[in-house]
Amino acid sequence: MSLEQWERQAQKGRDILNNSIPKQWLAPADSLPPVTQKNVIDFPKKSGLLSERELSITDLSATQLVAEMGAGKLKAEEVVVAFLKRAVLGHQLLNFATEFLADEAIARAKELDAHFQRTGKLVGPLHGVPISVKEHIGMKDKTCNTGYVAWVDQVATEDAHLLQLLAKAGAVFHVRTNQPQALMHLCCNNNITGATLNPYNRTLTPGGSSGGEGASTGFKCAPLGIGTDIGGSIRCPAAFCGSYGFRPTSMRNPLAGAKVAAIGQETIHGVIGPLSSTSLEDIELFQKAVLEQEPWDVETSLVPVPWKTVAPTRNMTVAIMWDDGCVRPHPPIVRALKLAKEKLLAAGIKVVDWEPYKHDHGWKIISSLYYPDAAALQRKMIRESGEPVLPLSEWCFNYSRAVPLTHPEAWELQYERDVYRDDYNAVMKTRGVDFIISPTYPGVAAVYGESHYWNYTAIWNVLDLPSVVFPSGLTVDAKLDALTEQDQKYKPRNEVDEREWEKYQSPERYEGAPVALQVAGRHFKDEETLAAAKLIEEIIKDGKKVSKL
Template sequence: MPSWQEIAAERQAHRESTIEALAKLPDPIITPDFGDPSKLPLNVYKTCQYYLTPREIEITEANPIIILAQLANSTISAVDVTRAFLKRAAIAQKLTNCTTELLPSVALARAAELDAHLKTHRKPVGPLHGLPISIKEHLGLKGHDLNAGFCGWVGNTAFETADILRPLYDAGCIFYVRTTQPQTLMHLETSNNLYGVTVNGFNRNLSSGGSSGGEGALIGLRGSCLGVGTDIGGSIRSPAANNGVYGLRPTSYRLPMGSQSATMQGEEHIVPVVGPLSTHLPALSLFMSVAIGSKPWLSDPMLVPLPWREESHFPLNAVTGRMKKMKIGVMRWDGVVMPHPPILRAIDEVVKKLRAWKDEFEIVEWKETNAAQAWDIISALYFADGGKEERAAMAETNEPVLPLSEWILTQPKVPKPPGHSMNDLWGLTLERDDFRRDFVARWNESGIDVLLCPVGPGVAPRLNTAKYWGYTSLWNLVDYPAVVFPVGKVGKEDEGKWDYAGGKGAGEKDRRNMELWDPEYYKEAPISLQLVGRRFDDEKILEALNIIEGKVGLPFIDPTQ
């Protein structure tokens, strides 16, 4: 078997060949050579724009819903849209290291077919007609490599396309790029031995998040307007938050998870989910309605036969014209790690504006989360085999175990190989279920519709420091849907000394997070928050966020400006 270094070199060469293929098209797409990455500015958003035409910028920065309308009425062609996103994705790759391969020939052929269909039949193939969609690499695409970030798994080829991708394709979308993920798929950053580190386009000193970090970085730089990620501890929401875009962690068993590559396939104690990331909020609902509208439960009996519900949860009163009042819980911190000043400021600003709409919103403080207990339970359930499959996958080529892989595999509650006994696993599952019952009882008592809270203990973290998952993994443990949205970016308002509780903090995890804060280091990083709802309230949280954004004017500052 080749060494892991040889395998990595081959994968990187393959990726480069897919970018070079753009210049060999009949109508070439030329992308720049940036040379030494260390000479790039920290914020490369405008660097990305500089190498695009005004028309390419207009296309790639448009709301996906607008793009779809223009495609449907032939204002723009699928070929032109695909070419623009291929070019911007190639540039984003050179700036952030966010892709594993581009798919120019198959994408442009598909785009041409869709244009021909529209011309002949005068109607689109479906609701996603001509829209380019990016894909996290470990979701199977028939005939393509499926390595899940492990050097030893390179060469595994997908025999079929992932279940979640098929209804999107049938609805007319175009798959044109695949994106990076971390070793083990269990980092809240994105780094592996195949491709290296995926960085944040708004501040290259910071992480793009993980494990769908390639998606986050690509969408953040508008190399994609809609992408597909997965989430078992924050892997959609962390990249969405870090890159100032929207991301939805749906309730489990609403979307199909078949035909993807990962260790520990078949475990059911903490169920992973697949979901969308996008530049614009309406695209999340569109993604869900298309995927669920295909009735995936007819072929996957694990799924809940619950259609996507379009009716309003906050209807207008026919007499007063006012909407049903929304009760919003606010969790400023979880009692374990206090978020950095930009996050606290963002919550204060949103809440202040919500309070001004007293007839529409009721605000209540939410303080009880039992976050420490939640992490003890979920971290013990992540690797029931003691990490045996993860280490075996890395050992196939003796690739180095990266720091964040070692960290998550050696959390105090993770068992030693061979893992939990059956009795231990049953006991932990009961603890999980008891925690869920207690949590929903407190939710019921509060009477809230949704909960506003941080996505993490700060904005995008410094590289190799994303070691607190509590603000995202809690919702995986209780299996609540959560949507992430941008609020602003780090600026002068966040300067000055940060000294809460006399600087003593709540414990070791809190102290480490406090030590990481430096307003200059996080300059221009996007600030995002999270809106959470009860199980199967996926539609409700998206509607609630749409209403909130309209009333208070979110984002207050566009991270791209």
């Protein structure tokens, strides 16, 4: 049977990927775990395919790596090779890459090493840090398909602004990562390179849309990764894959050169931001390295707000949002929220409960504003190649009504959005709440294809609040997370609540999945929110630190 035209086109994207894989590091098929093995997170350690030193390197944070390189104890080349090896293995298990950049990355690392040897100095605060990059963030002379088969041939003419800044700070880009069709699933499947899997349980989604970044950082294929987020696309993969993710306030991080179909749409601003395999400290390192270069001097839509160093303070009021008033979180999430509350109280932090303020209204606004044109542009992009519309694409396209909004209808929603932002801000101030701890999603990592409910993350997008995701340290536990009698009697409030609640038939469905928490802070309080999240994580984990070399 001959391939359809779109399949031949999609094959080009797969060829780019396959030709880029450094074959010398491919693990023999028979050394890999069976495809039925769900949890592969420990495979690098158990397989013997990476040396002890490589394992140690890939366990380090970016901050630690830079310190080690600065002390002359590590070379950039061995660092990037270690991460490349782990990434190749990760890709074999999780299908998270769209293109490896091994030769360039190693060449760049050698340059960095030469510079250090020559001058005794690092080139910048990210010297030699391997960073994985979501595919739709343009790289000069490389294709950029944004999850559309129609675009597999399109070549970016320059590096995205953010990549230019990171490169100046010393970063090394070693692998590009997967994203869903049309960029708008909290999942990660497309018709080009297919579905990316979750390293903790391969029946689960790594989340999305920055799902390749979730897998990359979750499996420690990179200490830092770059995602984009308009409804949860950084935070959801971070939560699902046990890594760290940060959605900054919009118009802080440079976005120019990230390719999307609806370029110029600004009803809801997408943001670009970091994921980290190990720590919020690395998120800060990333943010500082970018913003100290004053990107607003070039990309004028950014606000000229420098990144400032903020020390965490215990003198804060943290609210716990147990439920958003629309969809009940699953037992493992509630368990993590309880743990947070207990630990914070024990540490003397002021903790209150958060009564959500009109989250259904927030969802009505943001879901209507994602596709003011009834997703005509996205559907056209898909029709252009003839590729099938994937179910989760159809799902999000249907957030909009069947016909485009008129401009006045869209303006009315934009006005409502601004009023809602001001009102929510006033509510936080009136209640004296600095930060809100909440679920990132009704459950832990969703079963593949089931990521339907966005509003535990999208609410902070419509409100444009900085929000941080970190692993609580818990994983799903068959006993602790079993449905209680009371749970079994739960009467859902509405159809959506029912749909989401029914997905939690048993903890076993989510076996092995990490449980994340999300912390949101006030508009433009990015630094304070990160500092608070760092302190909260430390308290919840009893001060446990990440491992050292």
